[in-house]
Amino acid sequence: MRDTPAANITQQALSYFQSPQPYFWHWVENGEVIEWTNGTTICYREELVQLLSYLAPDGLPSLSTLLLVLAACNDGWGEADDPMRAVYNLLYNSRLSGTRQQPAELKALVDQATSFLQVVAALPPELRKGLGKRQLLFELFAQQYRPLPGRWAQAVVDEWASGRLDTQLLASGPTLTSQRLEVDLSLLSRAYTRFPTTEILDSKLFTGLNQAPEPLELLPLPAAPEAADVLSELAADPKTAGLARLTQRLVASIRIPLHAQGTSDQPFGGVSDVSNQGSFDRLLLSELAQDDLTLTARLVNNEALYLRREEPPHQEQRQRALLLDTTLRMWGIPRVFALAAALVCAMPRRQLFTVSAYALGGHQVQPLDLTTKTGVTQSLAHLDPALHCGGALQEFVRTLPPVPLTEALLFTTAEQVQQPAFALLLSELKPALRFLITVDRTGELQLHEFTKAGRILLNTTHHDLDELLFAPSNLPLRPSSNEQPAFLAQHPAPLFFPTFAYNPGPHNTMHLPDMGVVAVTSLQRILYWPHRTEGARELLSFVEAGKTTFGFNGHMVCLLVSDQAKRLLRYYQLLPEGEMPLTIDLSTEIKDVQSTLEVHFIWPNFLVRVDANIRLIDCRTGVVVKRTYFDHTKKPDVSSERFNNQQIKLHVNNGYNVLLRVNRISIDNEGILTVGGHSLRLINEDRLKFTNKTKDSVGHEAAQAESDSYFLPFNKHVAFRRFVWPNGSEAVVDGRGLLHLRSTDDSVPEITLVLVLGQATAAWAADGKRAGSSYFIGTTPANFTPSDFLPANTFYQQYIQQFIKQLL
Template sequence: MIKATEDMKPLLQAPAGTFWRWADADVIEWINGSTICYRHDLVGILQQLPTAAVPRLGAVLLVLSACRGGADEQDGILLGHVVSNLVAADPSRRREVDEAMTDAAKLLSVVRELTPSLRSGARRTYLLSELLATDVIWRNFHETKTAIEELKSGIYTGFITRTGPALTVDHFLPDLKVLAAAFNRYGSKDLLVKKLRTGLDQLPEAAEIPELPVLHRSLLEDMEADERTLPMARLTRQVIAVFHLPIHNRGAAEMPLGGISDIINRGQYDRLLMSELAQDEVLLTARLVNNEALYYRREDPPQDPLTQRTVLFDTTLRSWGTPRVLIMSVALALPFHSKHGESVNYFGLGANDYGPVGLATKTEVVEAMTFLDHGMDYSASLRKFFASEELPEQNETILVTEASTFAELMANGKIHDQKFLLDYVVTVDRRGQLVTYECINGITNELFSAKPDIHELFAPGPKKEKPTVPFSEEVLPDFLHRRFLPLLCPKVRLPKTRSQVIEIDGDRIIMVNGYQRLLSVHSRDKGAAELEHYIPRGHYRFHYAGSGLLYLAVYNPSLLSAHLFKINLDESTVDQHRFSFDDLGGKHIAVFFKNRFYIAGISKRFWFNPTTDDTGYEDLSVEFPQKSLLRADDNLAFSDSRKGRMKTDENVMYRIKEVGVNVDGIIQLGQYRIEARGEGANANIWFVQQDVKKEMKQAATAVFKDKQLTANPSVLFNRWQWADGSTITSDNRGFAHFRSSNGRITEFSITMAMGLKITAWASDGKVSGNPMFIHVSEVNIIYVRQFYDLYIRPFIQHIIDQS
């Protein structure tokens, strides 16, 4: 061991004439004084390298120096002097040394270009092990470990700090070749970085993605995806859940008379546990009905499994309708109750003949549903089937038929011989009842019965509400962006029924008009204030709770839904709640009673508390107003005060054939022109009918007609546009909205009530014209001539200038 360590000591000593030296026992430096590394640093690196290999110290120090970074010019000069001295001593090896030196210098340059994270810390050791992997100096494990430990302990201090023998080409060239080999292996910074980051010389190619098998949908999934067969698929899933066929026993020899193999909750009554028979009659019946009773299951005797199941189903006239639907559902459910994966063959039985039927695809199922034989029973075709078909020994024959037809054929003996060849019979009737029998030696024993909810599956669902067109902000006039309409509205499409109107303390009338808008009318001489832009269609019921709080219930029995609007008349705010309710049966009536809103049917009542937002149901035994108090007379005449407020139904201009600016420079709407007449406070804007049609100088083009732009489907808009981009938009509530293509011209709107003076509003808040449509609280009122000159005339002039 001592000799071995003595052999390794020279490897740690700096030769005379090399590029490095021990400055003291703890520091290794270039001969010009630049630090390369510290002894404890070198020991730590050597300990982490493979312990059986001692890298050439010159190569290690060159890489460590490059890992420190910084300028490499001086170090390169020193290294060049060392190589020049070696070549001068042995000129014959100049070419070999120059080639190795060139590649080694390139490698050291690559190392300096690495990011600090890849050439410092633990990554530095990994870098050294990769670059010096071709070093061939190998020692015994114990020799290497001992030498490193002694270097660490300082035992070699006196030896290593002395200058060693002179450096020769044979001593230094292997150091250069190790680095040159590393450069040839990697060659560039990118390859070296890839190796350091991944540990791989080459990244693996992307694996070929195998073609996954196409997952075909099952028959029931295909049927569920089609509206025509969706109810049938749902019914089939119900039948699968309740259907069960035990292993058929044709005779006593096949009955499992061995030991007991299991305890189950389905079976024949003679196999009930004795403990079940000890129950009282009521409890035993309940356990039998709920499939809770326990049965013995005897050991199955050795027998060959079934290989085929033959299903015969009735296609005669008496099976048409509900029975046919159930028959097809049973036929489709049978493959899901396969005992041994046996194949299933289907045959349709007519009056005189039979034929194979395919039920493997949705198309075949739809086609099979159309099969109809005009005959009344299938006895002849059943006899023909058993006479013609050769069935394998391990076959199970199942007849699926209409119940009354099967009962008659059994009673009159038409299928007396064939019943010995049947294994199971499944009967269905028009009420949806499904009964399964097992046939043993011609005797039918009922196994179980079920009644799927066929009528609910096939009943039409509730009507869907027609979706409203969402707001289209980019085309809405500024007038409609306001929380409350800036002007009162012309009274159009006034209601004619009592349920749409309520009078509040003789002061005002709240109504839902024909355009499904909630309006408030104070007097005949004022327009209507819009409280809510859209009230859904349905049956209406108002209730005034006092203190300015009004409720409006809108319910729709066909949609089984209702809306409740809470209206604060003092603040003109409306809150809306929507809720759904169950089918209450029969004709619905609605009423507010004891602080609740009720919707009552013939079976139960639904209620909603508008104060707490609670909902619930109650039966008909709970106190309720007499029906005579709930009856709304739609033809009831209005009170005198109500008549006065609702007498006028203004005629508004909406359907206009042509729009433009005439030769006089006035806006013309069809046969009418918009003119300001009078002066000062007596001036007004009117629709003036023309006796002689003026020539349309700048005509506008229709953009759209009767288009819904808001959430209310009854409020429709027409739009015209001039060549310059200016537009006029009219709506059937009695307004027209003017927007110029010049953004500096203020947008304005006017009322379109015929025979009445025009009221105008500008988007900067100014109002002018007929006070009938101006809010009582309005303060920004200006003279008509001033409004015309500020807003209407610039609008017209811009169109003329741009034409």
């Protein structure tokens, strides 16, 4: 930068951003929009500024190359006139000069580029829009030739973004040459050789691998109840069988030492007092000096004195936190290697540890679920283009419980640990870290322990990753087991949810007369009540804790979650119809904030004030626009201005209570299902309702409650408690106000009931049938047909009574 004169930067900016003539694209609307020559929009200036600034540190490809990829990312690529026809026509234009290749060779180059753009256009929307588009561009241009070097790129982008060159950019550019066309298309041609199909590119973007590991021969599973089922499910899937094999091999390699909590670790104390009650072995010696008659009298009259020992100290359960680095150096094989090591460490002795796992990005800490196959698969999708995870590691350490109760393990690459900046950070944070596990692409795994003296290498092992991950196997796969209730696999949920754990307020609620009520509950769930006559729809099962600011865009609910202390800024687009939400992490926009962070919604934008700067987040596109000013005469459009607490309470609850604390589930002597102190009965042949147990009701066949609870994936506020009958049938109490029943008889589908009192309830069966109150079923659901409705008495006889019958 310092050795580049301003005039040179201006000339480079003109050369980079001016369209050659003739070519497939040009500037319109005073330099705010780039279009195809046929008038189709390619991109807008604001989006292009963000993408170029993101790529600038490593240099920039030619603008024409970037525009072709952006055009392929847009919906409707190739539906009308083929956009690449304009490029084909250039091959036979007499004004092309500087030809280095024959027209046939140029046409082959265009054919390969076109084929690759079709590969990009076929990607799922989440991989070619929003943050997915950034990752796509990073992957395509990584380690490729870039005409504009990184040392000048940002200055060139800033010069263009200033607007000083707009007039010159609209003028006719230099004459297009064959050499320029070759540069623009050669990178796309090389990308086609790397990613010839959409499946390969999809796999690379989603997991960092060009191909999924092949299924392999399985070794006998170690005794590890917490993860044995997960490994079986991973082994049964060809895409994850290699991961299961590698995990099994690492069980013998990773041995984390245990340390006593105290000097002697003995739970016995001294004598704290004397008492007139106790066992004979604790009688005072003076009592034994009495004659037999006196001693007997003192014992009968409770006058004898006993020693009372101190109560043993309460041993708090320790925690094990697994921290997986997901930044740039971990992409590909190292991430799979580290995940396998984390699965091994997620199998502690239950009485010693509770285990939690987290993905560390550049500045963001995200929880992981390593207890289910779905959670493990989703863990592979966490990618962050930051150089190291130091910021996220510091953020995690700030939120740690007291160090003696937490055992933190960091998983990263050996190369990362050797970087001076990251090594210095580790030395500063070592009091909070207990162990370090490093992996590399050669198959070497090292286990280190942090002590007061420094970092000590405990052991090193080597593994053949090619053999473990990619070697083919002809062994039959074992079927996977499904431990989660069938209800959790339905999207959208087949029943509406009851309302509880919700205290309406302007800080957590948006109420619009034409849309309904949307709120964040104390369990960190986002619920939506479109009508007073229907229960809640769950738009999001978990949202981060922080300040919530609601917005809207037509039928779409928008939400911005911010927390200045945690450097958290996350944007959500939620569709009430039940489609998957769009999530954009914008935390990097506030990573350097010093003063108070302000967030408002002024349709159609969220306004975020960061120190002296303004960020506008467009609810229609999710695009962030940077501004240095804003018209403050506009009135913030916030839901609190229309907030009416009483009206909202009437809207979200029609007078029922929710049965939450369930300690006993049984079948009584009348053959009725009882939950706690309430029985599920058929009222007047047309309603299902939980009523108070009668005095004559006696529990006949009870389910035994398990001592441990588990949680809704990604939401530790929603607990599930499992009850098991002697024949193996199960009842699972869902912390969202539901009860799931699973029979050992395969002919009886799983059943889900809504645990409400004071009103009729509703039920759903895993074959799609449902019955009961329309408040929890709806009147015209979009996800099932009227034939799925059953009268309450028919559903009770065909499903609930059949479930009860196999228990008696």
